[in-house]
Amino acid sequence: MTIAAAPARLAAAADASLRWHPDGPYSLQQTLGTLLRGTGDPSFASGPDGFWTAFTTPDGPVSLRLTGAAGGAVDAQAWGPGSGAAIAGVPRLLGAGDDWSAFDEPGFHATLPRMVREARRRNPAVRLPSTGRIVDALVPTILEQKVTVIEARRGYRYLMYRYGSAAPAAGSAAPAGLRVQPTAEQWLRIPSWEWHKAGVGPQRSATVMRALRSAVALERLAALPSTEAASKMQVIPGIGVWSAAEVVQRTHGCPDSIAVGDYHLAAYVGAALTGRRTDDEGMLALLEPWKGHRQRVVRMIGLSGFRKPTFGPRMTIQDHRGH
Numbered sequence: 055m056t057i058a059a060a061p062a063r064l065a066a067a068a069d070a071s072l073r074w075h076p077d078g079p080y081s082l083q084q085t086l087g088t089l090l091r092g093t094g095d096p097s098f099a100s101g102p103d104g105f106w107t108a109f110t111t112p113d114g115p116v117s118l119r120l121t122g123a124a125g126g127a128v129d130a131q132a133w134g135p136g137s138g139a140a141i142a143g144v145p146r147l148l149g150a151g152d153d154w155s156a157f158d159e160p161g162f163h164a165t166l167p168r169m170v171r172e173a174r175r176r177n178p179a180v181r182l183p184s185t186g187r188i189v190d191a192l193v194p195t196i197l198e199q200k201v202t203v204i205e206a207r208r209g210y211r212y213l214m215y216r217y218g219s220a221a222p223a224a225g226s227a228a229p230a231g232l233r234v235q236p237t238a239e240q241w242l243r244i245p246s247w248e249w250h251k252a253g254v255g256p257q258r259s260a261t262v263m264r265a266l267r268s269a270v271a272l273e274r275l276a277a278l279p280s281t282e283a284a285s286k287m288q289v290i291p292g293i294g295v296w297s298a299a300e301v302v303q304r305t306h307g308c309p310d311s312i313a314v315g316d317y318h319l320a321a322y323v324g325a326a327l328t329g330r331r332t333d334d335e336g337m338l339a340l341l342e343p344w345k346g347h348r349q350r351v352v353r354m355i356g357l358s359g360f361r362k363p364t365f366g367p368r369m370t371i372q373d374h375r376g377h
Contacts, residue, residue, distance in 0.1 A: 069137035096231060134221075174354050188283075192265060213248070217243075
């Protein structure tokens with residue numbers, strides 16, 4: 055991995071910029087796509103001019119554009135008060151710290167199911183991104199507890215448009231509607247009736263409020279190893295194994311964290327690896343040989359194109375996410 059100055063024309067058009075050269079193949083869309091909360095996530099936009107995201111840094115909000123460049127490089131341009139901090143975090147966001155060498159080592163690779171080996175062969179450019187932003191990952195994760203993903207994301211979009219802020223201006227290039235997620239202070243000021251309008255029940259809104267009263271301490275978890283960060287997160291009532299895993303997958307690019315308690319995941323992994331559904335205990339047993347890389351295995355199963363057979367009526371409420 056190397057970092058260089060962005061071309062002069064790009065640097066002149068932004069408040070801060072850089073050009074990042076990954077070691078090996080790299081896919082911007084496959085790497086960052088896992089961060090989106092559905093195709094309608096207001097804090098992301100993708101188009102011919104690149105991949106956009108907006109968020110708050112310790113120095114303030116930022117609009118960040120990432121575009122593929124010649125030779126597999128990625129150009130990053132940032133606008134707004136948080137530009138410097140955002141650009142400093144770009145390599146980590148793009149997965150610069152995500153090392154697949156042990157996973158790709160021939161001896162280990164040979165132990166993987168054929169499905170996983172084939173998916174990795176076809177997708178050598180995937181990295182696991184690290185945002186380093188705990189609150190930004192935690193709030194939408196809490197909103198996904200005990201409800202369908204569709205419900206949760208609808209509520210998240212409502213709250214983002216109602217209480218988020220417009221992304222910093224980026225000339226004429228910024229996509230319309232790009233939003234910055236509310237800060238912890240702004241989330242805490244949302245009145246109860248607005249949570250209700252968003253379809254967020256009192257248990258989930260109370261968990262958000264409880265967690266964000268410790269927002270400063272939560273953000274410090276980004277500097278800890280993922281396992282320790284996930285453990286400390288669960289000290290807050292309402293945040294359990296599933297929520298912590300969902301967060302560190304995004305904030306730390308954790309290659310091993312598994313969302314135990316997810317209604318669909320265990321059945322999906324079981325069907326992919328054995329042809330039969332399984333529960334959390336069965337899923338963990340199946341993935342045990344690849345401990346340390348279990349999230350990579352699950353990611354490759356997803357990229358393999360495998361679809362779990364449908365059995366019976368579809369669930370409408372995912373009440374598996376108690377925490």
